[in-house]
Amino acid sequence: MQERVTANKSRARLSGLRVVFALIIREMSTTYGRSAGGYIWAILEPVGAIALMSLVFSYAFRTPALGVNFPLFYATGYLPFMFYLGTSNNISNSIRFNKQLLFYPRVTYIDSIFARFLLSFATHVLVFYIIIFGIFILTETRSTLQFQYIFSSFSMAAALSFGVGVLNCFLFEISPSWQRVWSVLNRPMFILSTIFFTVESVPDPFRTFLLYNPLVHIVSEMRKGFYPYYDGVYVSHVYIYGISILLTATGLFLLKRYNKDILDI
Numbered sequence: 398m399q400e401r402v403t404a405n406k407s408r409a410r411l412s413g414l415r416v417v418f419a420l421i422i423r424e425m426s427t428t429y430g431r432s433a434g435g436y437i438w439a440i441l442e443p444v445g446a447i448a449l450m451s452l453v454f455s456y457a458f459r460t461p462a463l464g465v466n467f468p469l470f471y472a473t474g475y476l477p478f479m480f481y482l483g484t485s486n487n488i489s490n491s492i493r494f495n496k497q498l499l500f501y502p503r504v505t506y507i508d509s510i511f512a513r514f515l516l517s518f519a520t521h522v523l524v525f526y527i528i529i530f531g532i533f534i535l536t537e538t539r540s541t542l543q544f545q546y547i548f549s550s551f552s553m554a555a556a557l558s559f560g561v562g563v564l565n566c567f568l569f570e571i572s573p574s575w576q577r578v579w580s581v582l583n584r585p586m587f588i589l590s591t592i593f594f595t596v597e598s599v600p601d602p603f604r605t606f607l608l609y610n611p612l613v614h615i616v617s618e619m620r621k622g623f624y625p626y627y628d629g630v631y632v633s634h635v636y637i638y639g640i641s642i643l644l645t646a647t648g649l650f651l652l653k654r655y656n657k658d659i660l661d662i
Contacts, residue, residue, distance in 0.1 A: 410561055420495065420512035426482045429578040432435065440524055443479060447472050447528070454593070459614045463624045466538045470620075471531075474592035476525050477550055477619045478612060488562025489569050489576075492659060499660060506652055506659075510566065514559055522551065538623075546622035553615045553637045560644030567651040570659045591616050596631060611637050 407567035451467035471477065491509040498504045568575045590612035599607055607613055614637055617629040652659070 416508045416580055421516050424516045440527055447475055466536055467530050469538050472528055473620045474616045475625050477554050477594055477615050479522040480554045485562040486559035487513045487517045489565035492568050492570055498630050529569045540623045541625050543622045546618055550615055550619035556641035557611055560641040563648030564644045567648055609638055
């Protein structure tokens, strides 16, 4: 009897993995496969943004806030920010994108969320690697990589984007107007996430308020991975993971509680 229960659980897990994999393939074909330049644009868009920022600010300043390389400084701020923004937005629209499939018993909202999260995570990590590799090959960075901080930054960004995405996945469905409000609220974050500057350059008491922005911690952690002399002592892993766990738990509870109501909307 115990062996039969174990076998059934194994089949259920395998079936769940197959569903997630199938959803990932569907996401890839619809998001990037509609045109020949779909995957290329995922790289060219951040490359263009980083190049533009580097060009503009190199005329205004002799050196960036850290190091000597403008593209590297802005890449270490812009790419983690886009990781968070892109991944959280993709997760937020999980139910809306796969709503028709959720009426099938084998497909759940959890499958849809994880499929979008995994694809977005892999895409942004690959884009990050390609762009950073290109910067190191084509320019002089005078940088020493510390991979533990780079991995830590990705982990923090993944946790935060997952939590925000899961909660917004519920809020977007019950209140379509919240999506527009959230879009407006996120616009100042591009400036307030220390993409263009460092926390140390901001005087108190504004620095204290700035540290309430979790993206500041993620960007600073990433820069610790490229600038060995940059300590970033104010980075709080407990703060980021605490917020992420709270958002994730709240979002999953609400999705489970109102799952049937959401599908009927």
